[in-house]
Structure formats: C-alpha cells, structure tokens
Amino acid sequence: MRKPSIALRLLWKEWSRGWPLLAGGILLAQAAMPLVARGVTIFKLDIAQAVLFVLALALVVRGATLAADERDRRAYAGTHFPFHPARGTLFTFGFHLLAAMVIGLGFGWYFALHTDPTIGTLLVLFCATIYLVSFIAALALSTPAGIVAGLLWTLIAGTAPFYAVTPPGGQQVLTDDFSVSWYSIYFVVVIVLALPALLPLLTKRVNVSLTRRIVGTVLLATAIALVPVAWYLQSQVNYYATDGTISERLTSPDGALTVKYTITLAGKNRSTALEFLDYRRQRAARLQLPAAVIPVGLVEDTAVILVTQQPGKRRIAFQRWDVERNSRATLLAIPARRDALRTVASQMYTYGFEQRPISLSSDGRFGLLILPTCFGLANRYDLWLIDFNRRQANILRAGDYSYSLQVTWQADHALLAGGQQVDLAHHTISSFSLPIEEKP
Amino acid sequence: MRRLLWKEWHERRLWLALWAAATVVTAALGIGQSGLGAMPEAWFQLPLALAVIAGLGGYGSELKGERATFLYSRNISWKAVLAAKLLPGLATAVLAPALGALAILVFSPPEYHHLLTPGALASGALTVAGFSGAGFLVGLGCSIILHGLAGSMLALFIGIAAVSVYGFLLYEVLGISSAEISVMPAFLAAPFIALAIIARFGIALSGAARLRRFLLVLLGLFLLCLVIDLSPPFRAYARSLVHDDTYTNTSLSPTGHYALVTKTRNEKSSRYFLDLRNGKRYPAPAAIFPNNGATSWLNDDYLSIQRDKNREPSMLTVVRFTANGPRTLTFSGLDFYGTRYLLSPDAKRLLLAKWDDLTVCDLETGAQRTLLRLPRPPRRLPRAKAKPTPYLEDYWWQANNVVGYLDPVTKKRILVRVSEP
Numbered sequence: 001m002r003k004p005s006i007a008l009r010l011l012w013k014e015w016s017r018g019w020p021l022l023a024g025g026i027l028l029a030q031a032a033m034p035l036v037a038r039g040v041t042i043f044k045l046d047i048a049q050a051v052l053f054v055l056a057l058a059l060v061v062r063g064a065t066l067a068a069d070e071r072d073r074r075a076y077a078g079t080h081f082p083f084h085p086a087r088g089t090l091f092t093f094g095f096h097l098l099a100a101m102v103i104g105l106g107f108g109w110y111f112a113l114h115t116d117p118t119i120g121t122l123l124v125l126f127c128a129t130i131y132l133v134s135f136i137a138a139l140a141l142s143t144p145a146g147i148v149a150g151l152l153w154t155l156i157a158g159t160a161p162f163y164a165v166t167p168p169g170g171q172q173v174l175t176d177d178f179s180v181s182w183y184s185i186y187f188v189v190v191i192v193l194a195l196p197a198l199l200p201l202l203t204k205r206v207n208v209s210l211t212r213r214i215v216g217t218v219l220l221a222t223a224i225a226l227v228p229v230a231w232y233l234q235s236q237v238n239y240y241a242t243d244g245t246i247s248e249r250l251t252s253p254d255g256a257l258t259v260k261y262t263i264t265l266a267g268k269n270r271s272t273a274l275e276f277l278d279y280r281r282q283r284a285a286r287l288q289l290p291a292a293v294i295p296v297g298l299v300e301d302t303a304v305i306l307v308t309q310q311p312g313k314r315r316i317a318f319q320r321w322d323v324e325r326n327s328r329a330t331l332l333a334i335p336a337r338r339d340a341l342r343t344v345a346s347q348m349y350t351y352g353f354e355q356r357p358i359s360l361s362s363d364g365r366f367g368l369l370i371l372p373t374c375f376g377l378a379n380r381y382d383l384w385l386i387d388f389n390r391r392q393a394n395i396l397r398a399g400d401y402s403y404s405l406q407v408t409w410q411a412d413h414a415l416l417a418g419g420q421q422v423d424l425a426h427h428t429i430s431s432f433s434l435p436i437e438e439k440p
Numbered sequence: 441m442r443r444l445l446w447k448e449w450h451e452r453r454l455w456l457a458l459w460a461a462a463t464v465v466t467a468a469l470g471i472g473q474s475g476l477g478a479m480p481e482a483w484f485q486l487p488l489a490l491a492v493i494a495g496l497g498g499y500g501s502e503l504k505g506e507r508a509t510f511l512y513s514r515n516i517s518w519k520a521v522l523a524a525k526l527l528p529g530l531a532t533a534v535l536a537p538a539l540g541a542l543a544i545l546v547f548s549p550p551e552y553h554h555l556l557t558p559g560a561l562a563s564g565a566l567t568v569a570g571f572s573g574a575g576f577l578v579g580l581g582c583s584i585i586l587h588g589l590a591g592s593m594l595a596l597f598i599g600i601a602a603v604s605v606y607g608f609l610l611y612e613v614l615g616i617s618s619a620e621i622s623v624m625p626a627f628l629a630a631p632f633i634a635l636a637i638i639a640r641f642g643i644a645l646s647g648a649a650r651l652r653r654f655l656l657v658l659l660g661l662f663l664l665c666l667v668i669d670l671s672p673p674f675r676a677y678a679r680s681l682v683h684d685d686t687y688t689n690t691s692l693s694p695t696g697h698y699a700l701v702t703k704t705r706n707e708k709s710s711r712y713f714l715d716l717r718n719g720k721r722y723p724a725p726a727a728i729f730p731n732n733g734a735t736s737w738l739n740d741d742y743l744s745i746q747r748d749k750n751r752e753p754s755m756l757t758v759v760r761f762t763a764n765g766p767r768t769l770t771f772s773g774l775d776f777y778g779t780r781y782l783l784s785p786d787a788k789r790l791l792l793a794k795w796d797d798l799t800v801c802d803l804e805t806g807a808q809r810t811l812l813r814l815p816r817p818p819r820r821l822p823r824a825k826a827k828p829t830p831y832l833e834d835y836w837w838q839a840n841n842v843v844g845y846l847d848p849v850t851k852k853r854i855l856v857r858v859s860e861p
Contacts, residue, residue, distance in 0.1 A: 144593065148493060148593075152489070251782075253738075254783060255780075255791070255837060256837060279834065279836040279838070279844055280838055280844075282853070373470075374549050374552075375470040375552050376471055376481060377471050377481055394551075395551050398555050399470075408695070410696050415696055434701070
C-alpha cells in the first residue's frame with residue numbers, strides 16, 4: 001500500500017490538533033445566533049460582541065501557542081523530518097489561518113445574510129488578522145508577546161468589527177460610510193504586509209536581533225497602516241441611524257412664518273428640500289439643495305439664514321436665503337468635519353428638536369453653533385461664534401461634550417446654560433454667576 | 441552605569457520607541473494628549489498600555505536563568521541597576537509628552553491656535569507624563585516579581601484583583617458609600633514598595649520567594665488601608681469632606697429677565713423665580729414641578745405640563761410675570777402630548793396645537809376655548825379599509841385675536857376669530 005504524501009500527513013496532523021477549536025468556534029457562533037437575533041445583552045454588552053470577543057481571545061491564544069510550538073520544534077524538525085523545517089511551519093500557519101477564516105465565516109454568515117454581505121467579509125478578515133498578528137509576534141519573540149500583540153490588535157483594529165455586529169444602528173453607520181469595505185481592504189493590506197516578515201521567520205534560522213528587526217518592521221508597518229485608519233475614523237462623525245430622512249420645521253413664535261425642511265441623510269441622493277411659508281401674507285418659496293441644510297433662523301420676514309454642507313466637503317457655509325427673490329448669498333464659511341452637519345441633523349432627530357445646537361440672535365447679527373470638533377475625537381464638540389456683520393467666525397470652546405445650546409441673547413452678551421457668557425464684541429467666553437446666593 | 445544604560449537601551453528600545461511614537465501620534469491627531477486642558481482623550485490608553493508594557497519587561501532579563509547572580513557578582517550596586525531600569529522609562533515619560541505638545545502645535549488646524557495657550561499645553565503634557573510615568577513604574581514594579589512578560593502581567597493582575605476585592609469588600613459588603621473618601625489609591629504603592637524591597641534584597645531569590653514578598657506587601661497594604669478606612673476618626677473626616685452637597689441649577693428665560701433657581705441640599709430641593717433686573721425672588725408654585733411632564737420657557741412665561749400615566753387629562757400651568765409679580769394660570773382637560781405652543785403677537789394668548797386639536801388659552805383671563813377638534817379615527821380597522829387620517833399640520837396667529845389653519849381635508853385656509861379685538 002502506498003504511503004500518503006507528506007502534504008497529506010501534515011494536513012492530517014494540523015487537522016487532528018485544529019478541529020476542536022474550529023468546531024468549538026463554529027458551534028459557539030451557531031449557538032449564539034438565536035440570541036443575536038433577539039438582541040440579548042450580557043452585562044450591557046451585545047451577545048454578538050461578547051461572542052466575537054471570546055472568538056478573538058481564542059484565536060489570539062491559538063496563534064501564540066502554535067507559533068511557540070513551531071519555534072521550539074524548528075531545530076528538531078531540521079534533523080528528524082524528511083522535509084525542510086519551514087514546510088511544517090508553513091502548513092501549520094496556513095491551515096490555522098484558514099481555520100481562523102472559517103471561524104470568522106461561521107459567525108459572519110448571519111450578518112452577511114441579514115444585514116450587509118460586506119460585514120461577513122470584514123469578520124472573516126478580522127479573525128484572520130488576529131491569528132496572523134499573534135502568530136508572527138509569538139514566532140519572533142515569545143508566547144506572552146504574541147498574546148499581548150494579539151490582544152492589542154483586537155482592541156485597536158476591532159472597532160469596526162465590534163461595531164458592525166451591534167443591532168442595526170451600528171451596522172447602518174458603518175455601511176453608510178463605507179467603513180466596512182475600507183476596513184476589509186485595510187486588513188488585506190496588513191496580511192500582505194505581514195507576509196514579507198513571516199517568510200524569513202519560516203525559512204531561516206534567524207538570530208534574535210534579526211527577529212526583533214523583523215517584528216519591529218511589522219509593527220512599524222502596522223502602525224503606519226493604522227495612521228490612515230485612525231485619521232479616517234476621526235474624520236467620521238457620529239451618525240445616528242434614522243429611516244434616511246429627517247423632517248422638521250423652524251417656526252416664528254406666532255407660527256406665521258415657517259420653514260419646513262426635509263434632509264435626506266442616507267443613500268446617494270443626499271439633499272435637502274426647504275419650503276418657506278408665510279401663512280399671514282400667503283407667500284411661499286421653495287429650495288432644493290444637494291447638501292445637508294439646516295435653517296438657523298429667520299431674519300425679519302424676508303430672509304432665512306441657512307447653514308449648509310456639501311457631501312464629502314470639509315467646509316460649512318452660512319447662506320442668506322432671500323425668500324422674496326428666492327436667491328442665496330454665501331455670508332461666510334468655516335472648516336468642519338466631513339458630514340458634520342449630517343451629524344448635527346441626526347442628533348437633533350435623536351435627542352429631540354428642542355436640543356438645537358444652533359441659535360441666531362434676534363437681530364440676526366450673531367449666531368452660535370455647536371459642531372463636531374475638527375481636531376480630536378468625533379464625539380467632542382466645538383462652540384463657534386459667527387459674527388455675520390464682520391463675516392468672522394471663532395471657536396470659543398473646543399473639545400467639549402455638550403452638543404446642544406440654550407442661549408439667552410442680550411444686546412452685547414449671550415448667556416449660555418451652564419454659567420457661561422459670550423462677549424459678542426470681543427468674541428470671548430467667560431464664566432458668569434447669577435445673584436442666587438443667600439444674602440447674609 | 442553607561443554600560444547598564446546601553447544594555448537597557450538595547451533591551452527596551454522597541455517598547456520605548458512604540459510608547460513615544462504612540463504618544464506623539466495620538467497627540468498629533470488630537471485623540472490622546474490634550475492641548476486644551478489637563479485630561480487626555482480616550483486614545484491615550486494606547487501609549488499608557490505601551491508604557492505599562494515597557495515597564496513590565498524591566499527586570500525580565502535579570503530574572504532569566506542565573507543572570508541576576510552574575511550581574512551582582514560584578515562591581516555594580518543594586519541602585520545602579522535600578523537607576524538604569526528607571527531612567528530610560530522616565531526619560532520617555534518626559535520627552536514623549538513634550539514632543540506631543542509640539543505635535544499638537546504643528547498638526548492642529550489654525551482655528552484652534554488661539555486656544556492652545558502655553559499653560560494648557562503644559563498642563564496636558566504634565567498630565568500625560570504623570571500618568572504614563574506612573575504606568576511605567578507600576579509595570580516595572582510588577583516585572584521584578586515573576587519571570588518573563590507573562591509573569592509580570594500575572595503580578596499586575598494580582599494587584600488589580602486585590603484592588604477589586606478591596607473595593608467590593610468596602611462598598612458592597614461593608615456598605616460604605618462610594619461617594620465617601622477611601623485610601624484605596626494607596627494600593628498603587630504596592631508595586632513600588634515591592635520593587636524597592638526586592639531590588640534591594642531579593643533579586644537573586646527564587647520566583648516563589650519574590651512572589652511571597654510581593655503578596656506580603658499587598659496583604660500589608662490591604663490590611664492597613666482597611667484599618668484606616670474603617671477607623672471612626674477617618675470616617676468622620678471623610679463625612680466632613682462630603683457633607684455639604686449643595687448645588688444649584690438655574691434656568692434662564694429667553695429674554696434673560698427671569699431665572700428659575702433650584703437649590704438642592706442633602707437631596708432636598710427649594711425653588712424660586714428670580715427677577716434678574718432687580719434681584720427680587722418669588723416662590724415657585726408646586727404645580728410647575730410635574731412628576732411626569734415637561735417644562736419650558738416661552739418668552740417670559742414659564743410653562744409646565746403635568747401628565748398622568750394615561751396621558752390625559754393633563755394640566756398646563758403657566759406662570760406669567762406681571763408688574764404685580766408672578767401670576768399662575770391653570771388649564772386642564774387636554775391631552776398635551778405632542779402639542780406645539782404658539783404665542784399670539786401681543787403675547788396675551790397661547791395657541792395649543794396638535795394633530796387633531798386647536799385650543800386657545802387666554803393668558804389674561806385664564807379662559808380656554810377649543811377652536812377645532814377632529815374626530816378620532818376608529819381604533820381597529822382592517823388594514824385594507826383604513827384610510828389615511830387627516831391631521832392638522834399648518835396653524836398660526838393671523839392677528840392678535842385671529843387664528844388661522846389649513847383645513848386638513850380641503851387644504852383651504854380658514855381664519856377663526858377667538859375674541860373681540
């Protein structure tokens with residue numbers, strides 16, 4: 001009887017030690033699916049996130065321990081096996097990389113079928129990179145180093161995958177902004193970048209300093225690759241999912257002047273339809289813009305101040321819409337995150353339209369606006385003072401948590417809820433206190 | 441010393457470089473070290489984790505095999521070894537935030553430059569230096585206990601577990617309020633004390649002997665902290681520090697003339713209206729603080745809606761400020777859920793408008809009048825038979841005493857006089 005080929009024997013060896021994790025991972029994912037479908041949470045963590053975290057931990061440990069085995073066996077294999085020692089390690093690496101991807105698929109199929117096929121791809125690639133990073137780090141350094149590297153990788157690169165498996169809100173955020181596809185490409189790039197570092201580790205008896213150099217190169221390459229990701233993530237904004245459109249109105253206190261506006265947030269047709277209605281004098285004007293637009297306020301009964309942002313642009317423009325002539329004039333523009341106004345609109349939708357982040361003084365000379373910050377995390381906000389007469393805009397407060405405004409406009413000051421006052425002449429902000437203390 | 445530093449540099453430079461790079465990159469992106477204030481942003485956890493890891497590897501090379509015995513057989517003091525371990529990390533803790541501050545200045549958009557004052561930049565850098573330096577020291581302290589990076593991490597987890605057990609014991613078992621002061625942060629000293637003791641006396645001992653010393657330090661601190669935390673004088677001192685929990689909340693009217701002030705002391709609230717022009721105070725009626733409802737200012741009128749569990753009938757309370765002081769008006773019998781409030785141009789009447797109802801409230805007399813009430817659709821109709829329900833969408837004050845609305849079916853403009861002018 002002919003003996004099985006070396007490749008088959010190596011395959012059998014990897015299968016015999018790899019099937020428990022493979023089966024366990026897939027079974028865990030399938031067992032969790034009914035709970036995922038029902039949106040069950042454990043300690044405020046979605047069950048899908050918890051399962052993904054458990055799978056990630058298992059893959060980290062798997063990658064690190066397998067690599068340690070291979071490192072220890074290298075010298076022995078070179079003298080005792082009838083093939084190049086790298087061949088065995090390559091089989092180990094390749095088989096379990098495939099197994100990691102199958103585990104990812106075993107979990108990702110549900111999201112691919114029920115939400116977005118790209119989420120399935122993302123999860124497959126994420127599982128592959130977890131295994132890859134911990135395997136390489138452990139092969140070059142040690143088992144604990146592989147575990148630490150794998151955990152760090154899970155934490156850093158796991159933002160999109162962990163967000164993607166949350167209920168529809170998170171999925172829509174990602175799919176609308178193409179983060180899923182972007183992340184998937186990034187993971188493929190990491191796998192490709194890691195291979196030049198992996199091959200010397202597999203084929204040569206490398207000394208420690210060379211190993212460290214290789215690991216350093218990989219980590220550096222990863223860090224370099226992370227910069228655009230971090231940059232991209234920061235350029236994104238918090239987008240609270242809606243059915244795609246937001247309809248609201250801006251009304252004068254007596255209701256006689258109304259601006260109805262409908263913002264289409266999702267899809268290719270991102271636009272805003274505005275309708276100005278003067279019920280008292282029976283006038284109307286309409287406007288359709290291919291941008292996110294929020295009316296800031298009414299100036300007498302002849303004009304509306306609008307704030308607009310084109311999709312994908314990093315500037316926000318303030319425009320005066322003359323409703324008599326139905327013409328628009330740009331007053332000034334300020335830098336902003338991409339789609340910042342879309343975020344503002346969806347926040348107003350989520351938290352209630354009384355939580356307006358925009359306020360216009362009664363004489364129309366000044367405006368206060370809260371926007372997602374341009375420098376820092378997407379959930380921090382800057383307070384801008386807009387001086388329409390001087391055509392100037394200044395940031396008064398940066399990196400704050402507050403996303404709504406409650407303003408009392410006075411002749412030369414604007415008082416903000418929370419005990420701050422804005423000097424409208426000097427464009428400065430300071431704290432103030434009301435005379436509320438008990439008199440002695 | 442130079443040779444020791446050379447050795448440390450060669451052993452630790454990868455993690456130190458990563459730590460410094462992470463600090464600078466996160467600062468440059470505005471997501472780590474802050475240039476606007478002291479506290480760093482969330483991504484500072486990355487350089488902090490790298491600082492801890494850089495520290496965790498500290499004594500690893502000495503604990504491997506017989507290297508410590510060899511090292512101390514040379515003419516080198518334990519202080520020199522410790523200093524060589526500390527210096528690269530502490531230098532990184534100082535230099536990386538300084539570079540981070542520079543990166544913030546270079547990479548932040550020009551619109552933010554007027555906010556990046558030297559004081560704010562320095563405070564951000566010092567905070568990051570303090571936190572990451574402490575993280576490195578904690579890691580270094582843990583590195584001397586068990587062999588290898590895994591051993592160091594195990595020691596770190598033992599320390600974290602001790603803090604968790606202490607917190608659970610204090611707050612959950614003994615029932616001390618978490619708002620009260622505890623000496624729990626003293627646990628941070630455990631790795632430092634262990635580091636000092638083992639670096640001086642125990643570096644060449646077995647792993648089990650070093651672990652015993654660390655556990656003894658941890659246990660000693662555990663008991664010491666517990667004795668201090670439970671001692672009556674300390675508890676009295678803690679209570680004296682958290683006793684005065686008075687805070688004040690104010691809500692300003694849109695005109696800035698009036699404020700509603702809520703003062704809370706020991707979980708009891710007192711409320712009053714304040715005329716900001718003359719400092720006069722008026723007691724706030726209890727009716728304007730609904731258990732379930734909403735409140736808001738409309739010019740200088742304060743509106744409060746009280747809803748019951750079934751949403752109707754609700755009660756609207758309006759506090760009006762007149763020359764003679766505040767006047768409270770109450771309107772009831774309406775469902776105020778989803779209602780919009782429109783004030784007449786002379787601010788004497790309020791139009792309460794919702795999808796099926798228009799009601800005018802006279803803010804002078806307290807009278808209320810329903811102008812229009814659409815019939816409610818039958819509750820249960822087969823889906824095929826259900827027709828779109830007409831609803832009121834457009835309504836306004838045409839004049840001080842005239843309300844206008846578009847008929848929801850015909851879309852015709854209808855004007856209704858609410859009283860004589």
